[in-house]
Amino acid sequence: MVFGKYTTNAMEGIINPMAKGIAASVAGGVGSIIAGGELENVAVKAVYGYLFNYLEHLNSPINPLSRNVIPLADDKIAANIDSFFDDVRAQGIDLKLNDAFRTNGLQTKYTGNSYGGVGYNSSLHEAGFAFNVNWNNLSQSERTIVLDIATQHHIQWGGSFSPYDPVHFYVKSQG
Amino acid sequence: MNIKRIGRFVSEILIFLLVLLPSHAAEPWYKARTYSNLIFNAAEGESYGLQVVILPSSEGTQIIWRSGSGRMERALLLDAIEDGKNYVVEIPPVIDGAGKWLLSIKGREMVAKGPRGQVLKLKRMPG
Numbered sequence: 001m002v003f004g005k006y007t008t009n010a011m012e013g014i015i016n017p018m019a020k021g022i023a024a025s026v027a028g029g030v031g032s033i034i035a036g037g038e039l040e041n042v043a044v045k046a047v048y049g050y051l052f053n054y055l056e057h058l059n060s061p062i063n064p065l066s067r068n069v070i071p072l073a074d075d076k077i078a079a080n081i082d083s084f085f086d087d088v089r090a091q092g093i094d095l096k097l098n099d100a101f102r103t104n105g106l107q108t109k110y111t112g113n114s115y116g117g118v119g120y121n122s123s124l125h126e127a128g129f130a131f132n133v134n135w136n137n138l139s140q141s142e143r144t145i146v147l148d149i150a151t152q153h154h155i156q157w158g159g160s161f162s163p164y165d166p167v168h169f170y171v172k173s174q175g
Numbered sequence: 176m177n178i179k180r181i182g183r184f185v186s187e188i189l190i191f192l193l194v195l196l197p198s199h200a201a202e203p204w205y206k207a208r209t210y211s212n213l214i215f216n217a218a219e220g221e222s223y224g225l226q227v228v229i230l231p232s233s234e235g236t237q238i239i240w241r242s243g244s245g246r247m248e249r250a251l252l253l254d255a256i257e258d259g260k261n262y263v264v265e266i267p268p269v270i271d272g273a274g275k276w277l278l279s280i281k282g283r284e285m286v287a288k289g290p291r292g293q294v295l296k297l298k299r300m301p302g
Contacts, residue, residue: 065270066246098245098271110220110246122218132221132245136271139291158221163214165221167245 053128055101060085063096063134072101074128077171081131084153091149093142098167099132101125130170205231210285210297213243222247225287225295227278229255229262238264238278244271 056078058071073081088095102110104120111122124130138146143166150157150169158168211226222243230237240251248270255262260280266273274290283299 063271065268066244107220111217112215112220123220125219130219134244134271135223136242136244136289136293137273137291139293142291158216158219161216161219163216163223165216165219165223167223168216168219168221 055128058082058097058100058131060097060131061089061095063098066096066098066134068106069097069099070101070103070106071097072128073131074171077129080153080155080171084149084155087149087153088146091145093145094134094137095146096134096137097131098134099125100130101128124170129172130168132167133169135167207231209300209302211300212295212297213241215243221245225297227285227287227297236262238262240264240266242270242272 054075055072056075058073058078059082060071062069062071072078085095085097102123102125104126107120107123107126111120120126133146135143147157147159155169155171158165158170161168208229209226210229211224213222213224213226215222222245224243226239226241228239228241230239236255236257238253238255240253242248251266251270253264253266255264255278262278263275264278265275272289272293276290277288279286279288285297285299287293287295287297289295
């Protein structure tokens with residue numbers, strides 16, 4: 001069973017129970033996952049986006065004002081994201097995680113396309129390679145420091161996207 | 176021939192200025208006015224920026240505040256203190272960007288200055 005194989009691979013090394021639950025639900029053919037307290041129905045096809053990634057828990061502080069944050073990232077970059085947050089916060093900047101990993105269902109919801117089709121498989125959030133921060137709470141000087149430290153950690157910024165997406169930070173997959 | 180065309184172009188511009196600009200000047204005081212720099216990145220499904228609707232009333236001015244911080248935040252209806260072309264509004268700590276904001280109208284632009292030195296330039300939306 002092809003999904004069983006992929007799920008077995010995906011579950012190796014997964015530390016977070018939530019991620020295990022996601023993978024297990026796929027293996028069971030349930031086609032639904034629990035995401036941040038919400039039950040999201042997704043097509044099995046839509047699960048591909050993160051089946052190939054190992055997900056690891058982020059210890060970075062979560063913004064209490066943000067809903068449904070799933071503090072997971074790909075295991076190859078999770079420690080780097082945590083140390084980025086540590087370094088920024090060591091400068092006295094109250095940087096918080098507004099978003100990180102997204103299920104395909106959540107991604108579809110955020111793109112405003114609740115009927116699926118084109119609303120998912122378009123973001124690195126779905127693969128655990130992107131996260132958002134509380135950019136609206138940062139002063140201009142704090143933003144400059146955050147961007148400098150991000151560069152030191154080889155973390156890239158959505159401020160260069162078109163359209164502009166300054167809350168968004170990501171790491172290009174190393175393969 | 177060219178002179179005629181130039182003359183016609185100039186007269187059209189003059190008509191535009193005479194007809195359109197006074198219609199803005201004659202805007203009723205109670206009209207809701209919307210200013211926005213909201214943007215939506217469809218690939219990421221992320222919103223960023225601010226939309227402000229100014230709602231004048233006989234009881235004072237209220238403001239609808241909609242901001243994007245990745246997610247599109249829920250709208251807030253807030254009382255504003257009006258001082259000429261400036262408005263002061265206090266954003267409660269239920270969304271990012273909480274604190275006192277100064278909103279200044281300059282022509283068809285609003286400059287929003289936040290409590291942490293944030294500066295956003297919003298454009299007047301049609302209607």
